[in-house]
Structures are given as C-alpha cells and as structure tokens.
Amino acid sequence: MNRRELLVTAGMLGLAPGLAARAATPADATAARDAYLYALPLIEMATTRARMLGAPGAAVNRIDHTRALADHTSRRVTTPNNDTLYSWAFLDLTRGSATLTIPPLGKRYYSVAVMDMFTNNNVVLGTRTIGGEGGTFTLVGPGQGAMGPNPTRIATPHAWLLIRVLTDGGEDMAAAHKAQDGFDLKGPAGVAPAAYAARDAAPEAYFASARALLASDPPPPTDLRVLGRTAPFLGAGPYDAAAAAAGVDEARAITVLAKGRQTFVNGWSYPRPNLGDYGQDYLYRAIVALQGLGALPVAEAMYMKAAGDDGAGNFTGDGLYRLSLPAHLPLDGFWSLSMYEATADGQFFFTDNPLGRYTIGDRTPGLKRNADGALDIWIGRADPGGDRSANWLPAPKSGPFALYLRAYLPRPELLDGRFRFSPVVKA
Numbered sequence: 001m002n003r004r005e006l007l008v009t010a011g012m013l014g015l016a017p018g019l020a021a022r023a024a025t026p027a028d029a030t031a032a033r034d035a036y037l038y039a040l041p042l043i044e045m046a047t048t049r050a051r052m053l054g055a056p057g058a059a060v061n062r063i064d065h066t067r068a069l070a071d072h073t074s075r076r077v078t079t080p081n082n083d084t085l086y087s088w089a090f091l092d093l094t095r096g097s098a099t100l101t102i103p104p105l106g107k108r109y110y111s112v113a114v115m116d117m118f119t120n121n122n123v124v125l126g127t128r129t130i131g132g133e134g135g136t137f138t139l140v141g142p143g144q145g146a147m148g149p150n151p152t153r154i155a156t157p158h159a160w161l162l163i164r165v166l167t168d169g170g171e172d173m174a175a176a177h178k179a180q181d182g183f184d185l186k187g188p189a190g191v192a193p194a195a196y197a198a199r200d201a202a203p204e205a206y207f208a209s210a211r212a213l214l215a216s217d218p219p220p221p222t223d224l225r226v227l228g229r230t231a232p233f234l235g236a237g238p239y240d241a242a243a244a245a246a247g248v249d250e251a252r253a254i255t256v257l258a259k260g261r262q263t264f265v266n267g268w269s270y271p272r273p274n275l276g277d278y279g280q281d282y283l284y285r286a287i288v289a290l291q292g293l294g295a296l297p298v299a300e301a302m303y304m305k306a307a308g309d310d311g312a313g314n315f316t317g318d319g320l321y322r323l324s325l326p327a328h329l330p331l332d333g334f335w336s337l338s339m340y341e342a343t344a345d346g347q348f349f350f351t352d353n354p355l356g357r358y359t360i361g362d363r364t365p366g367l368k369r370n371a372d373g374a375l376d377i378w379i380g381r382a383d384p385g386g387d388r389s390a391n392w393l394p395a396p397k398s399g400p401f402a403l404y405l406r407a408y409l410p411r412p413e414l415l416d417g418r419f420r421f422s423p424v425v426k427a
Contacts, residue, residue: 028232032203032247035233037254038226038282039210041119041289045160046196046213048293049090051076053193060092060190063161065180069169071350071358078347079292079303079404082359083336084109084164087180091159092190093141099148100125100161103182104134109166109333109408110179113296114139116156117217119289121276121297123152126164127333128300128409139187142218156217158193161185162294166334168363199290203244207233226282255346258287264307267423268405271298291346301333302410306403306424314342314400320380320427323403327373329362330419333408336361337377339393342400351401353394354383360393367391379403379424 058064065087070080091098091114102112102125111126125137138148141157163183167176196209211234219227232239233247262269276297278285288295295303306323308314315321329335336359340348350358360367360377368390369375378388381395395401403424413419 029243029247031230032233032244033251035230036248036251037286040286042117042213043199044289044293045117047198049193060090061098061187063087063089063183063185072352075349077293084166085176085180087163087183089161089185091161094157095188097144098139098185098187100137100139101184102134105179106132111164111300113162114154115160117158122154124300158217203248210234255290266420267307268304268421271303302407304405313402316400318381320384321424322427323377323424324422325375330411330414331407331409334362335407338404340402341396342402348402351396355394
C-alpha cells in the first residue's frame with residue numbers, strides 16, 4: 001500500500017466509523033491490518049489485566065484500591081487522572097454472577113464503570129445514574145440467569161470494573177479511603193488468566209493471542225461481517241506470513257498516524273458521541289484502547305485534547321502558554337486540566353515537576369481568579385513568576401507534552417457543541 005492509501009485509511013478516524021470493507025483472501029494484508037486493529041482492545045485489556053493482577057495480593061473478582069492520587073510514577077494506564085482515587089477489579093463470571101455493593105456516598109462524586117473485554121462500558125453506576133444512596137447490583141455474565149438484586153448484564157464473561165472516587169487530597173484523603181472501603185464485591189473464585197502477547201509481539205504470536213481471547217470472550221453477532229473478512233487471522237486460517245507481517249506493519253503505522261488525524265475545533269479536539277461504547281467503529285475503538293484505555297462515555301465525562309503547536313496535539317515550545325476559562329463552566333461535576341509527557345509509542349503520563357502539580361482544576365487551592373471570576377492558567381517549563389505562579393501548570397523540562405481537559409457530568413450545551421473552550425495560546 002502506498003503512502004496516499006495509508007493516509008486515506010488513517011483518515012477514517014474523522015470520516016466514517018468502522019473499517020474499510022474489502023474482500024479478504026488468505027494472503028491479503030488488508031485483512032491482517034483489520035484483524036490487528038479489531039483485536040487491539042482485547043490485547044490491551046489482557047495486557048493491563050496481567051500487569052495489575054501481577055501486584056502482590058491481587059486476584060480476580062476482588063476489589064483492590066489505589067490509595068494515592070496518580071503522579072509521575074503511575075504508568076499502569078495511559079492518561080491517568082489526578083482527581084479521583086481508583087479502585088478496580090477484573091471479573092471472571094464464567095462460574096457465576098458477582099454481587100457488587102456500592103456504599104452511600106452522598107454528594108461525593110463517584111462512578112463504577114464495568115467494561116467488557118472489547119472496552120465498551122456496559123454500565124456506569126454512580127452519581128449520575130443511581131445517585132448518592134448506593135445499592136447492591138448483580139453482575140451477570142452471558143447466558144446466565146438474572147438472579148439477585150438489580151441484575152446487570154455484562155457482555156463478556158470477563159470484564160474490568162473500574163471505580164473512581166473524587167477527592168480533594170490532603171485532609172480529605174481519610175474520608176476518601178473510607179468511601180473506597182465501602183465498595184464490596186463477592187463472586188466465585190476466579191481462574192487466573194492465561195498469558196497473552198502484547199501489541200508489539202510478532203504477528204504469529206499476536207494473532208494466536210487474539211484468537212484465544214476471542215474464544216475466551218466471544219464477540220457479539222453484530223461483528224460477524226468483520227470476523228468473516230478477517231477469518232484467516234482471527235479464525236481458523238490459514239494465512240500467508242508475509243501478508244500478515246505487511247498488514248500488521250500497516251496497522252501499527254495507522255495507530256501512529258492517528259495521533260495527527262484528530263479534528264480540532266477552536267484549539268481542542270472533542271470526543272465522538274460513541275466514546276466508551278463503540279458499536280462497529282472498530283478503528284476508533286482501537287485508537288482509544290491505545291491512547292485512553294478505560295475512557296468513560298461522554299455523558300459521564302468529556303475528554304478534550306489541546307491542539308498544541310503543531311495542530312496535532314503536541315506542544316514543543318519553551319515559552320509560556322495561557323488557557324483562559326470563564327467563571328462558570330457548563331457541567332454538573334468538576335473539571336481539571338492535566339499535563340502529560342508524550343512517549344514514543346503514543347501514550348501519555350504525568351511528568352515530574354518542582355511543585356508536584358500534575359493538574360489544575362476547580363478544587364486546586366490557592367488559584368488567583370480575575371475580577372470577573374475568570375481564570376488564567378499559565379503553562380510552561382519555567383515558573384512564570386509573580387502572581388502567575390499560583391496558576392502555573394509545569395511542563396516537562398524538555399521534550400513534547402500534551403494537555404487534556406476533563407469535564408465531568410457535562411451539561412447539554414457542552415455535549416452538543418453550543419459551548420466551546422478557548423484555545424491554549426502563546427503568552
């Protein structure tokens with residue numbers, strides 16, 4: 001495939017959902033490309049599961065807690081947030097349902113997202129959906145009887161349960177820890193998952209793991225068309241090794257090119273409406289799995305990325321930047337602006353800095369607002385000095401960086417585009 005064709009394929013990110021519909025043969029690199037991208041969310045979920053269950057004392061069907069806010073040492077999941085404490089469990093529902101108890105948290109924001117192995121949010125239980133009174137819910141796997149309180153159907157036998165609990169840090173941490181401890185999960189003893197290849201594995205190992213994962217967590221019937229086209233690689237085979245290598249190389253190039261194929265409006269990219277519940281938009285699903293695994297649906301949270309110096313999300317300058325925000329934003333939750341250093345493989349993590357400040361948000365202490373209540377955030381590698389220091393978000397000492405803005409519980413005018421944020425500008 002030539003460069004022009006490759007760019008057209010990558011351009012599908014902004015033009016149409018799904019993957020290109022082309023006839024596949026056992027020696028077709030196009031089918032290998034589509035197979036790689038289709039399976040990438042499964043591979044990323046399995047990789048994350050293996051890494052997190054490798055921690056001392058971790059086990060399936062058991063909630064584990066992160067007791068500190070994410071910082072520059074947090075490298076488990078790309079684009080972590082610094083607003084909420086995470087609690088998590090990997091579910092194995094093959095032997096029966098699990099029971100989740102959510103404590104009453106009152107006005108404290110929380111969410112419990114349950115994602116199937118294809119990274120779709122099957123349900124989000126939290127402030128927005130069930131309120132602050134809590135409750136008990138039965139998580140039911142495919143083909144199981146809906147027995148127990150509030151049966152909640154999960155699309156695959158294995159899943160990721162991810163809890164976010166808002167905290168202001170500092171003196172609030174003890175209360176936040178108590179809130180975390182109120183979550184309870186009971187289920188059958190699960191089976192330790194098998195080992196699977198990572199996304200950078202050789203094609204043979206990658207596709208073998210993809211087939212095993214699809215057997216463990218079968219896809220929905222709505223995916224039959226793409227599975228038919230990719231059957232040489234995701235099904236019984238056979239396939240040509242050279243075609244597989246060419247297709248995998250093309251798929252990996254697409255994931256790299258995707259970083260520069262976002263659409264920016266007034267300096268920000270806005271999520272698609274199907275973020276977190278992708279349907280047949282396999283390419284978008286793959287890119288989010290790589291760049292923002294575990295993303296919530298837009299009704300719960302909106303993630304915006306700044307355009308940067310190159311118009312593709314990358315800041316490289318050594319000077320000062322400014323983001324101006326109005327006194328009131330159209331949301332019912334909270335907001336934060338996060339600073340990330342960009343890695344070579346397209347992921348983003350917090351960067352070490354002299355303030356230990358990774359985000360600025362509506363709960364950041366000591367911010368200085370303008371007379372009309374508006375807020376200017378100063379972004380740069382060096383302290384801007386004077387009154388600006390209070391509103392400084394430190395950038396990495398060197399190298400590219402990215403800025404993400406999170407808005408939780410967005411109101412309709414933010415969801416439908418009537419409200420747009422001002423761009424980040426050079427000061």
